[in-house]
Amino acid sequence: MHSRTPLVSVYITTCNRLEKLKRALRSVKDQSYQNIEIIICDDASADGTQAYVEGLIREDARIHYFRNDTSKGACAARNLGIFHAQGEYITGLDDDDEFLPERISQFIEAWDNKYSFICCDFIERFSDGKTKKYYNTNSVEKLTYVDMLFDNVASNQIFTLTERLKAIGGFDIRARRLQDWDTWLRLSHKFGEFIRLPIATYIMHHDHGIDEKRVSKSYPLSSSLIDLRDRNKDIYIDEHLKFMNFIISTEEKKAKPIDSIIWSIKRRTPKYMIKYALQSFSGNK
Template structure:
């Protein structure tokens, strides 16, 4: 038995839409993994440009990749669900078309996997363009109560394919928070998740800075998410979800509100949010520095 067949097949799903160049970067990061037994399922969500043509022609000779095309745009979640349904692997994990796997990601996740965990994820890197920030780069077993406080896992996790299928995959009725909802349901059904400390995934957000994050659509989706999981939420969870909603709306906390909210945990996060608004100008300069470097501070 060779090394490849001795290890289970991991299926990586990736939706894409009108992002041929970024999608190529994401695909290349998957193909560069040292885990030897993988397949990559790319679902084009009815791109209106030349994405389909460019990707299928570029990777036509790589048998590890299978391409699918939606006849009409149905959104990233429907694309992910199609890929999971078509997957042949024992395990599945995902990548967004503007992100990257770091070297050794799949090996690290597989080596950490144990059936006592519902899924395994890792710390990740938030790349602003000129500056990178590590997030959740600490090992932790995350149970449902902690996860309902805050999404402390990752957008992507390694999970048994049959578990995803049993839960019906990603909820296409949600306009946002689909990954958070997915891992909440996985943890609820199959037990705590494991997060390993090593960051193995890069989220590229430099091209998205300035995007409106407090849109009515996103706020409505958060309300829908809380209503969906309300039965399993404690008063602590509800208070922390309320804080998260306030942060999306950029609502300034008073000091008494901060002290009251801190009774429910997430103290460091809440103090950072409070100070960010107190030092608003410095905070805006910080984001500008992250995205454009020192020279960007002096440009409008």
């Protein structure tokens, strides 16, 4: 149990989503753990965000505001917050999501320097009010970078030492998609094991308007996986590289049936054979 109360930096990136940002900000200000700084990273919003946040700063000295005058993308905006952070620890929040009140307290309580970072379960909330929980962890789960190679098992936000996130250069501004996955992979590869807590303290909202631009809808997953692999050539080697190449081929709908069988056997799951069969059946092969 931690008796001291170190400063925790929370960075929130935003771009023309003021109403959602207000919800995110409230969730951080309402944390049970109060020794925090809140860093708003504005990627050239033109919807009144700057005036609104500047008003908040006059009332709450914990809030800091940094702005890109021209849009530079999500990764550059996150780095704006990361490299201005003064806290011993750091965590992030997307402007369309929110923290549950005990999130930071839970992280502080569980922190151990031997782990590269901490993550936890999260809740997805949809516009119809329905919710779904991931990952339904039953106990503290210890993981390594190998667990991150083919899936983001850490979710979109983590908690770590600020100096560590700075040491890996923050987010890679070349990444158009899968930025979180890329960053947590590099972090765990450099600093070792991480843990996932069996509690959900983060709500991921799916209430986006039809006019909101979503990179995840416009940039193919196969291209994103190729980018992830190529940016991390020192991590994806030997058998890991072969498996990633196979995963990419399945997304491109170019996987061979024998490869689907072999990898299903090696990974002890039938899903690759099933995926190949479904692709063949639908006529997309």
